[in-house]
Amino acid sequence: MARLTRVPLADQAAEHLLTRIRAGEWVLGARLPGETTLAPQLGVGRSTVREAIRQLAGRGVLDARHGSGVYVTALDAPDEWGQVLRRADIVTVIEARTAIEVEAAALAATRRSPADLRAMRGALATRTVPGRSVEEHVDADMVLHRAIVAAAHNEVLLELFDGFVPRVRRAMVDMLRLRPEPDESADQDAHAAVVDEIADRHPDGAVRASRAHLDALRAGFV
Known part of the structure; x- marks a missing residue:
């Protein structure tokens, strides 16, 4: 289980999720596990997971659909x-x-x-x-x-x-x-x-x- 210790944690959580996407853990269009599952995997709180998801959504990697979940919309993200x-x-x-x-x-x-x-x-x-x-x-x-x-x-x-x-x-x-x-x-x-x-x-x-x-x-x- 990955443990994130440096601040800001949301940035690290976003990069860790992106690494897992790049590695093929979730394919294009796949639905990510919920916050209650991802939070202990990353060693952070649910609010940090939400912020990480927002970051990746802003970079076009994820799409958070209200009432449905979070889905992979790209397998990588170029440098901003x-x-x-x-x-x-x-x-x-x-x-x-x-x-x-x-x-x-x-x-x-x-x-x-x-x-x-x-x-x-x-x-x-x-x-x-x-x-x-x-x-x-x-x-x-x-x-x-x-x-x-x-x-x-x-x-x-x-x-x-x-x-x-x-x-x-x-x-x-x-x-x-x-x-x-x-x-x-x-x-x-x-x-x-x-x-x-x-x-x-x-x-x-x-x-x-x-x-x-x-x-x-x-x-x-x-």
Whole structure:
């Protein structure tokens, strides 16, 4: 039985139903099981199932017929223009982050102070607090990335990063909603690798680790 844990649950429930339709579980014209059956299968409430059905109806995949049920009217759904534009914005933001953060990581590896390292270690630890919303996770992530940029001791880089944060936050929230992180442990390890290279004062290693992390994010959207 699939269990959905990330927010928004309705978006995940809609994608899970679409995956089952694509897999052939329900053929064209088939009637879906009722909400009382689907809700426990998805691990969500009936209201979330209704919202997921509304989403798929809006994309032309399902048709909710009053007094009759919900029927499959298409076996797939193309990307909505909104999602296409959001993906393009995410790629643009990651490219800009790479320009700022890779250089900052290199400088941080040569200039970081003990206080800088403590700030990075503390921020790294808080990224793994369970039960957070997507927005809360992104905010914790931004604290770590800002600590790395601050450790470069370059006022211009820090001003660029701070001015960029609202757009970065919005893009990263969109990213996790469009493509939830499949392996949170690996993601944490990628961040830890950057901090470790900075701690060891290895500029080249910090560059490689920072670029590898950001390139991996970008790869999911190109």
